[in-house]
Amino acid sequence: xxxxxxxxxxxxxxxxxxxxxxxxxxxxxxxxxxxxxxxxxxxxxxxxxxxxxxxxxxxxxxxxxxxxxxxxxxxxxxxxxxxxxxxxxxxxxxxxxxxxxxxxxxxxxxxxxxxxxxxxxxxxxxxxxxxxxxxxxxxxxxxxxxxxxxxxxxxxxxxxxxxxxxxxxxxxxxxxxxxxxxxxxxxxxxxxxxxxxxxxxxxxxxxxxxxxxxxxxxxxxxxxxxxxxxxxxxxxxxxxxxxxxxxxxxxxxxxxxxxxxxxxxxxxxxxxxxxxxxxxxxxxxxxxxxxxxxxxxxxxxxxxxxxxxxxxxxxxxxxxxxxxxxxxxxxxxxxxxxxxxxxxxxxxxxxxxxxxxxxxxxxxxxxxxxxxxxxxxxxxxxxxxxxxxxxxxxxxxxxxxxxxxxxxxxxxxxxxxxxxxxxxxxxxxxxxxxxxxxxxxxxxxxxxxxxxxxxxxxxxxxxxxxxxxxxxxxxxxxxxxxxxxxxxxxxxxxxxxxxxxxxxxxxxxxxxxxxxxxxxxxxxxxxxxxxxxxxxxxxxxxxxxxxxxxxxxxxxxxxxxxxxxxxxxxxxxxxxxxxxxxxxxxxxxxxxxxxxxxxxxxxxxxxxxxxxxxxxxxxxxxxxxxxxxxxxxxxxxxxxxxxxxxxxxxxxxxxxxxxxxxxxxxxxxxxxxxxxxxxxxxxxxxxxxxxxxxxxxxxxxxxxxx
Numbered sequence: 001x002x003x004x005x006x007x008x009x010x011x012x013x014x015x016x017x018x019x020x021x022x023x024x025x026x027x028x029x030x031x032x033x034x035x036x037x038x039x040x041x042x043x044x045x046x047x048x049x050x051x052x053x054x055x056x057x058x059x060x061x062x063x064x065x066x067x068x069x070x071x072x073x074x075x076x077x078x079x080x081x082x083x084x085x086x087x088x089x090x091x092x093x094x095x096x097x098x099x100x101x102x103x104x105x106x107x108x109x110x111x112x113x114x115x116x117x118x119x120x121x122x123x124x125x126x127x128x129x130x131x132x133x134x135x136x137x138x139x140x141x142x143x144x145x146x147x148x149x150x151x152x153x154x155x156x157x158x159x160x161x162x163x164x165x166x167x168x169x170x171x172x173x174x175x176x177x178x179x180x181x182x183x184x185x186x187x188x189x190x191x192x193x194x195x196x197x198x199x200x201x202x203x204x205x206x207x208x209x210x211x212x213x214x215x216x217x218x219x220x221x222x223x224x225x226x227x228x229x230x231x232x233x234x235x236x237x238x239x240x241x242x243x244x245x246x247x248x249x250x251x252x253x254x255x256x257x258x259x260x261x262x263x264x265x266x267x268x269x270x271x272x273x274x275x276x277x278x279x280x281x282x283x284x285x286x287x288x289x290x291x292x293x294x295x296x297x298x299x300x301x302x303x304x305x306x307x308x309x310x311x312x313x314x315x316x317x318x319x320x321x322x323x324x325x326x327x328x329x330x331x332x333x334x335x336x337x338x339x340x341x342x343x344x345x346x347x348x349x350x351x352x353x354x355x356x357x358x359x360x361x362x363x364x365x366x367x368x369x370x371x372x373x374x375x376x377x378x379x380x381x382x383x384x385x386x387x388x389x390x391x392x393x394x395x396x397x398x399x400x401x402x403x404x405x406x407x408x409x410x411x412x413x414x415x416x417x418x419x420x421x422x423x424x425x426x427x428x429x430x431x432x433x434x435x436x437x438x439x440x441x442x443x444x445x446x447x448x449x450x451x452x453x454x455x456x457x458x459x460x461x462x463x464x465x466x467x468x469x470x471x472x473x474x475x476x477x478x479x480x481x482x483x484x485x486x487x488x489x490x491x492x493x494x495x496x497x498x499x500x501x502x503x504x505x506x507x508x509x510x511x512x513x514x515x516x517x518x519x520x521x522x523x524x525x526x527x528x529x530x531x532x533x534x535x536x537x538x539x540x541x542x543x544x545x546x547x548x549x550x551x552x553x554x555x556x557x558x559x560x561x562x563x564x565x566x567x568x569x570x571x572x573x574x575x576x577x578x579x580x581x582x583x584x585x586x587x588x589x590x591x592x593x594x595x596x597x598x599x600x601x602x603x604x605x606x607x608x609x610x611x612x613x614x615x616x617x618x619x620x621x622x623x624x625x626x627x628x629x630x631x632x633x634x635x636x637x638x639x640x641x642x643x644x645x646x647x648x649x650x651x652x653x654x655x656x657x658x659x660x661x662x663x664x665x666x667x668x669x670x671x672x673x674x675x676x677x678x679x680x681x682x683x684x685x686x687x688x689x690x691x692x693x694x695x696x697x698x699x700x701x702x703x704x705x706x
Contacts, residue, residue: 301338340678341678353670355669364652366447372385376443379398379443396435396439439464463488525539569611586600588600600638626648647664659672
């Protein structure tokens with residue numbers, strides 16, 4: 001290293017181009033480089049440094065920063081020097097600094113409060129840019145006043161000294177080749193930190209670096225322990241997202257209390273709840289909770305109207321299909337059984353079980369989960385076991401002692417039963433026949449019963465009240481009609497009966513005393529229904545009438561389009577009336593306004609019987625065309641159409657959630673069972689089913705039609 005002062009070195013475009021020529025300083029005063037005239041430019045010996053292979057790290061820049069001598073406010077560049085050393089031509093200029101200098105300075109050098117300290121000429125390029133960049137952080141000293149607004153440009157070119165905004169004046173931005181130096185310096189520091197972490201931190205190898213690693217954007221600073229913790233807590237990658245752009249969300253089954261999460265799942269529908277069971281074990285445990293499936297089961301199959309009249313006779317027809325109230329009820333399996341039953345209704349997949357025992361036409365039927373009651377033209381009432389289909393009792397005295405041969409079943413059009421079963425005829429008649437003190441001497445045309453009482457109507461113009469609790473003992477006979485009693489119904493207070501004499505009679509259930517005789521029809525009153533203080537009747541004159549039982553007056557009339565009516569039904573909410581007859585259609589009327597809402601089509605002959613299952617939204621009809629049809633009362637569409645399952649007219653038809661029982665003129669009652677041999681149907685019964693092993697002898701009374 002020479003002892004004399006070094007010549008200025010010029011760099012252009014980042015490359016060294018050699019010492020400045022002498023003529024390059026012709027416009028600059030000679031005293032700028034003269035130590036005697038300018039003490040601030042006294043050369044000093046450069047600091048020796050250990051050679052390095054690379055300057056790409058931030059830690060290597062620390063010694064370079066330390067080699068730069070500390071400059072006071074008096075050590076400023078003069079404007080004259082800056083005029084020729086333009087940043088457009090020279091990136092970095094190294095000026096030797098003398099060991100001592102004069103504290104007196106030029107008045108023009110006082111305004112430059114932040115002149116750039118010059119690094120060693122062998123310093124790396126990024127360090128030179130970092131040192132010469134102002135970063136727009138200007139240090140204030142007591143002896144460095146703010147620059148005047150007029151001193152913004154240096155030299156003859158467009159090189160600009162950066163300065164902050166002063167009051168209302170905008171800031172002056174640098175226009176040299178050092179833009180972006182701060183970002184590159186920060187990136188180098190980031191790389192140095194990453195190298196250190198990869199080398200000394202054990203868990204850094206599991207961390208993920210995504211995107212722009214140079215600038216630190218997209219670096220996943222989560223450790224392996226943190227990610228394993230998130231996995232244990234149920235975090236997951238959103239479907240459809242790549243692993244690098246995964247969305248981590250919290251699993252509610254792990255975060256929420258199980259009771260709260262179970263309650264939330266109860267608001268799902270059944271298909272969604274089944275799908276949620278396969279998410280995880282926690283989800284399966286909550287989604288399979290019996291309380292959740294109880295809520296789902298009741299929302300799908302429980303009657304929508306909870307304020308149903310307790311004294312409604314419709315509750316005694318069939319079963320509800322809601323199971324018993326045991327604490328350990330398998331609600332999920334019950335839901336699946338009900339869904340399978342519904343599908344069998346849609347597919348018309350049912351078994352036909354024929355109850356053969358009456359000697360003549362079977363006019364009426366009613367049933368529940370335990371028993372089936374039928375009334376016939378042979379003047380008897382038969383009681384059948386609803387599980388074994390065996391005749392357990394006969395009430396009354398048969399008209400004929402010898403049975404009439406039944407006609408054989410022939411082929412039919414439409415869906416066929418997947419199996420046929422027949423009960424043995426007359427085998428237990430001598431043991432089961434009971435001759436009560438009171439009995440009908442005419443055809444049993446209608447019957448109705450609840451848990452305590454049964455009332456029957458006959459062509460002998462009388463009604464008999466039977467006490468079920470007292471072993472089916474007849475307690476009273478009433479005669480309020482002059483012709484055959486065609487229909488009867490009752491609640492806890494009243495009994496309503498109708499007759500061929502065109503009248504409707506209202507009488508007290510407890511005492512049997514008459515209350516009102518309702519007149520107005522011009523033909524036989526074939527059917528009647530009771531709801532609270534309202535009753536509706538259908539007559540052969542083609543009109544259905546709505547009666548107020550308190551005043552005994554007709555409230556509203558519902559005429560048919562043609563000919564008479566043979567059957568009528570009244571909805572449980574007393575808002576809708578259904579009627580059918582010779583028109584071969586079923587009318588649906590609004591009970592409040594009398595408006596005709598809908599017509600159910602499909603039958604080819606007189607509609608003889610109707611029954612409404614409000615709980616399941618179905619209505620069944622039986623016709624003289626030997627067909628049985630079931631409709632959806634919400635849509636009006638036909639669900640089931642079974643034709644030819646009997647050999648003659650259908651005189652009565654009733655249904656519940658799993659079966660239809662229809663009676664025919666041929667002396668048979670057919671049980672159309674959609675739940676036959678379907679596993680799990682016993683769970684839907686309100687009363688526990690007895691052990692079937694003890695019923696082997698009784699089941700032998702059935703024979704299967706091959």
